[in-house]
Amino acid sequence: MDYFSNYRDHVGVNMERWFKSTIFVSPNMLVGMDCLEPGQVQPPHRHAGRDKLYFVISGSGEFTIGTETRRLDPGELAWAPADTTHAVVNVGDERLTMLIAMAPEPK
Amino acid sequence: MDYFSNYRDHVGVNMERWFKSTIFVSPNMLVGMDCLEPGQVQPPHRHAGRDKLYFVISGSGEFTIGTETRRLDPGELAWAPADTTHAVVNVGDERLTMLIAMAPEPK
Numbered sequence: 001m002d003y004f005s006n007y008r009d010h011v012g013v014n015m016e017r018w019f020k021s022t023i024f025v026s027p028n029m030l031v032g033m034d035c036l037e038p039g040q041v042q043p044p045h046r047h048a049g050r051d052k053l054y055f056v057i058s059g060s061g062e063f064t065i066g067t068e069t070r071r072l073d074p075g076e077l078a079w080a081p082a083d084t085t086h087a088v089v090n091v092g093d094e095r096l097t098m099l100i101a102m103a104p105e106p107k
Numbered sequence: 108m109d110y111f112s113n114y115r116d117h118v119g120v121n122m123e124r125w126f127k128s129t130i131f132v133s134p135n136m137l138v139g140m141d142c143l144e145p146g147q148v149q150p151p152h153r154h155a156g157r158d159k160l161y162f163v164i165s166g167s168g169e170f171t172i173g174t175e176t177r178r179l180d181p182g183e184l185a186w187a188p189a190d191t192t193h194a195v196v197n198v199g200d201e202r203l204t205m206l207i208a209m210a211p212e213p214k
Binding site: 070 | 109114131156160173177184185186188
């Protein structure tokens with residue numbers, strides 16, 4: 001079991017969709033990174049029975065949770081409660097790098 | 108329900124113990140901040156059935172998870188699996204500011 005990590009070891013690019021990496025995982029919670037290049041989108045989706053947290057480390061994104069949309073910059077957070085539709089668009093000109101957590105673990 | 112926040116609105120000082128603030132909470136997960144002034148300590152403790160994540164935003168801390176101890180700087184993470192003893196000491200000369208998540212929610 002690894003108890004320690006650095007988010008910088010979990011940053012990457014996926015031009016087909018978006019980049020995601022798992023840092024820690026248990027049945028209770030998954031912790032990882034979501035990285036969107038400029039213009040990339042996480043289309044509206046929801047996680048049955050699972051809450052999702054986004055913490056913006058670098059870049060800027062337009063986050064929609066339910067019917068509310070807000071632009072978030074580094075240090076800001078978005079919270080998608082279980083079964084709530086959410087979406088993210090990288091509206092900036094640099095990579096949008098986010099620490100994420102989902103609880104319980106997505107199966 | 109608030110879907111958005113900024114960690115800077117959840118930073119503070121508690122000279123008696125350490126500062127903690129809840130940002131988001133549901134039965135699945137609690138998201139918040141732990142802030143330790145220089146020299147402050149979270150003594151060894153464990154959470155029954157609950158995982159805890161620490162993400163260092165600013166400052167430096169010495170983290171012990173189980174029997175492993177590591178100094179972490181901004182951008183580094185520590186993961187205390189359920190029922191695993193953990194402790195944090197602010198070994199730096201500035202406030203140690205951490206985003207934390209616990210899953211499931213502590214009752």
